[in-house]
Amino acid sequence: MATTTREQFLDTAEALFAARGFYGTSIAAIADELGLTKQALLHHFGSKEKLYGDVLRRISDQFEALRPETEAAAEEPAVHLKAYLMQIFQTASNGSNQTRLLMRELLDNNERAETAGEWFLKPFLNNLVTMVTAIPNWQDASKAEALAMVYQILGAINYFGISAPTLTGIFGKTAHARFEQAFPPQLERLFEAAISARQ
Amino acid sequence: MATTTREQFLDTAEALFAARGFYGTSIAAIADELGLTKQALLHHFGSKEKLYGDVLRRISDQFEALRPETEAAAEEPAVHLKAYLMQIFQTASNGSNQTRLLMRELLDNNERAETAGEWFLKPFLNNLVTMVTAIPNWQDASKAEALAMVYQILGAINYFGISAPTLTGIFGKTAHARFEQAFPPQLERLFEAAISARQ
DNA sequence: CTTATAACTTACCGTATGGTAGGTGTCAAA
DNA sequence: TTTGACACCTACCATACGGTAAGTTATAAG
Numbered sequence: 001m002a003t004t005t006r007e008q009f010l011d012t013a014e015a016l017f018a019a020r021g022f023y024g025t026s027i028a029a030i031a032d033e034l035g036l037t038k039q040a041l042l043h044h045f046g047s048k049e050k051l052y053g054d055v056l057r058r059i060s061d062q063f064e065a066l067r068p069e070t071e072a073a074a075e076e077p078a079v080h081l082k083a084y085l086m087q088i089f090q091t092a093s094n095g096s097n098q099t100r101l102l103m104r105e106l107l108d109n110n111e112r113a114e115t116a117g118e119w120f121l122k123p124f125l126n127n128l129v130t131m132v133t134a135i136p137n138w139q140d141a142s143k144a145e146a147l148a149m150v151y152q153i154l155g156a157i158n159y160f161g162i163s164a165p166t167l168t169g170i171f172g173k174t175a176h177a178r179f180e181q182a183f184p185p186q187l188e189r190l191f192e193a194a195i196s197a198r199q
Numbered sequence: 200m201a202t203t204t205r206e207q208f209l210d211t212a213e214a215l216f217a218a219r220g221f222y223g224t225s226i227a228a229i230a231d232e233l234g235l236t237k238q239a240l241l242h243h244f245g246s247k248e249k250l251y252g253d254v255l256r257r258i259s260d261q262f263e264a265l266r267p268e269t270e271a272a273a274e275e276p277a278v279h280l281k282a283y284l285m286q287i288f289q290t291a292s293n294g295s296n297q298t299r300l301l302m303r304e305l306l307d308n309n310e311r312a313e314t315a316g317e318w319f320l321k322p323f324l325n326n327l328v329t330m331v332t333a334i335p336n337w338q339d340a341s342k343a344e345a346l347a348m349v350y351q352i353l354g355a356i357n358y359f360g361i362s363a364p365t366l367t368g369i370f371g372k373t374a375h376a377r378f379e380q381a382f383p384p385q386l387e388r389l390f391e392a393a394i395s396a397r398q
Numbered sequence: 399c400t401t402a403t404a405a406c407t408t409a410c411c412g413t414a415t416g417g418t419a420g421g422t423g424t425c426a427a428a
Numbered sequence: 429t430t431t432g433a434c435a436c437c438t439a440c441c442a443t444a445c446g447g448t449a450a451g452t453t454a455t456a457a458g
Contacts, residue, residue, distance in 0.1 A: 026444075103361075109368075147366070163305055178344075237415095238438085
């Protein structure tokens with residue numbers, strides 16, 4: 001679907017960064033995948049770091065774009081939040097490497113984040129907190145409390161998405177298929193429990 | 200506390216691999232931290248890959264060792280499992296880099312795991328499944344169901360442990376301290392909800 | 399027909415990497 | 429007093445990395 005070379009670079013970079021991490025991925029490997037040289041990549045993005053930044057920005061934008069789709073279908077804030085989170089889960093379980101890359105960023109950002117103060121995921125997290133405090137039971141919850149609640153669910157979702165291929169390798173494909181089926185209802189139950197925890 | 204040079208190597212390797220990943224960490228950097236050369240490291244471990252393997256094996260063993268400590272205090276299987284998981288959470292939140300490295304392994308193992316079939320975390324996961332199916336309500340649950348349940352909690356725990364420094368950077372230290380306080384009770388509630396989901 | 403620009407290419411460079419080869423010093427057993 | 433194992437070291441090497449410099453080619457505007 002990607003038409004321009006630049007978009008193709010972003011696609012393959014996203015996939016490779018997600019699979020092998022920033023240091024484990026060379027710009028030559030990315031360019032190779034498209035039958036181009038690394039200089040073509042450098043021509044479009046200037047440096048490896050800038051390419052990485054562009055990949056992250058695109059993911060952040062796509063996550064933001066997910067939100068409005070669920071907004072119309074929900075009068076109730078709790079339903080809205082649940083729909084949004086389940087949509088993220090869908091994205092994660094559909095073999096998308098965005099969740100995987102997000103996880104890596106969370107791991108790698110560690111040292112930088114302590115001084116940075118600003119981060120491409122901040123608006124995403126702020127939005128989630130807003131959505132939580134819109135729920136009647138949670139209106140007087142602190143930012144920290146709301147975030148802790150959301151993190152439980154995000155954690156469960158991401159852990160699932162990341163572990164999927166590994167678990168398939170360990171327990172076999174059929175066992176994993178059953179696992180994949182058993183997960184969503186349990187995730188929904190987890191969400192209900194987390195929401196109703198406050199009263 | 201590490202007395203032998205070999206153990207010191209394992210300690211610093213664990214810390215650096217956790218912080219920067221396998222590719223982001225050079226064996227020279229590990230040796231530097233101890234005031235030695237990389238050849239000293241190679242003398243003890245043979246290769247970077249073997250060192251990495253030894254680090255992972257040690258973590259796996261330590262996680263296994265966590266289990267018996269909680270066993271005595273629990274007649275009830277559910278209490279036992281909860282105590283074990285909360286102990287893992289304690290380990291994770293105490294600034295230990297084991298959880299972080301575990302997460303990385305889950306991310307990196309992806310491609311290898313599909314063919315490998317054997318993995319150092321397999322006994323750890325198998326143990327958890329056994330602990331779940333020992334709980335009365337869960338005795339007739341499938342392996343997949345039990346695993347899905349455990350994964351919710353493991354996901355929440357690990358996500359918390361990994362995000363901690365990043366969140367401190369974004370929302371500030373005091374906000375993070377509140378978050379850290381709000382998390383454990385919510386985690387316990389999540390556990391109760393997950394356990395009682397089946398009946 | 400000329401010029402400019404974008405999208406690439408080949409050629410090259412300095413540096414860092416994992417690993418090999420062949421030492422040196424220490425210490426304990428024979 | 430020799431021998432051998434151990435824990436390191438310096439010296440070196442091939443490769444891969446990110447990045448620069450200077451082309452080449454195609455396309456479109458003036």
